[in-house]
Amino acid sequence: MPDPRAADLRTPAVLAALQELGAGRIEVLDEVGSTNEHLTAAVTRQARGAEPARPWTDLSLVLTGHQSAGRGRLDRVWTTEPGTALTFSVLLRPADGRGRAVPTQYFPWLTLLMAAAVVEALDRLAGAGARIKWPNDVLVDGRKLAGLLAGLVLDPHRPPAVVLGTGINVSQEELPVATATSVRRATGHDVGRSDVLVAVLGAFVPLYRQLCADPAAATGPGGPLRRLVAERTETLGRSVRAELPGGHDPVTGTAVGLGPHGGLLLRDGAGAEHEVTAGDVVHLRPAPGPPGRA
Structure with missing residues (x-):
């Protein structure tokens, strides 16, 4: 059976x-x-x-x-x-x-x-x-x-x-x-x-x-x-911390969009942009305003 x-x-x-x-x-x-x-x-x-x-x-x-x-x-x-x-x-x-x-x-x-x-x-x-x-x-x-x-x-x-x-x-x-x-x-x-x-x-x-x-x-x-x-991604527009593999220092910033190959684009407090392609993301708090781009 x-x-x-x-x-x-x-x-x-x-x-x-x-x-x-x-x-x-x-x-x-x-x-x-x-x-x-x-x-x-x-x-x-x-x-x-x-x-x-x-x-x-x-x-x-x-x-x-x-x-x-x-x-x-x-x-x-x-x-x-x-x-x-x-x-x-x-x-x-x-x-x-x-x-x-x-x-x-x-x-x-x-x-x-x-x-x-x-x-x-x-x-x-x-x-x-x-x-x-x-x-x-x-x-x-x-x-x-x-x-x-x-x-x-x-x-x-x-x-x-x-x-x-x-x-x-x-x-x-x-x-x-x-x-x-x-x-x-x-x-x-x-x-x-x-x-x-x-x-x-x-x-x-x-x-x-x-x-x-x-x-x-x-x-x-x-x-x-x-x-x-x-449009379906809650991470965008939020303040996040990306824990990176390989012992690299985490990156903290606002998630502003997705890269051409699905990476997460983060803008840090100094205005620099980082693309995270692998890692663990922690949502810290809602970020004001919509994300910069898709």
Whole structure:
């Protein structure tokens, strides 16, 4: 008998909806340590010649009823009660209509576009009022509702791919930390995980296709995807501290916009501008006025 923790994610209707969106191979697991690690390992095995009959193509998915050893940025552990969160990873092989690979410098936009898709889906399903916290969290009223984590997958025979994992708190009543929330707690609405899954991917796939078609135009100054993400990003216009990797001193300033490759533009107290491309951002307080640019 199928494990009830994943039964809602493997119904024929859900699988058909995912295939209609263009999903490749779909694997639904009752429980797994990490969907990102599982999918990365599977794609790596395929690159070495295994599983030739069931290729991991673009938009392939791993879904789970329960992720028991998930991790977020800075290797933070994140686990919740079985059956209460939506956790999935998608394989992305970004290429244009002629099959030309999208340059890797545009890959950071993939996480931001998935975050924007989560915002759109949860607002439509539950009126969540969600916002993006750069670079990979979704918040409601300042509390974390969803987190994303992307990793690069290298293959000697083809361009690099991305495994993008998404975890959304759907029906939890209790969360590991006081700064987290769920759709149920934030909105009072009970929504199904499968409904959230289809809505999120339904919002993400068109954005992904638009990025692949012309990344420079879509994310350059005034580009539609850069505007879309900026409009949904709570970090912009705020005073923030960016904790940088590699032991570098943190940068404090006002977040004034997004860079051409998804970085966060900060203006410090002396008026100098910095672009943060990686790190952990702390929201300090609201900044007066709108951000300088998208």
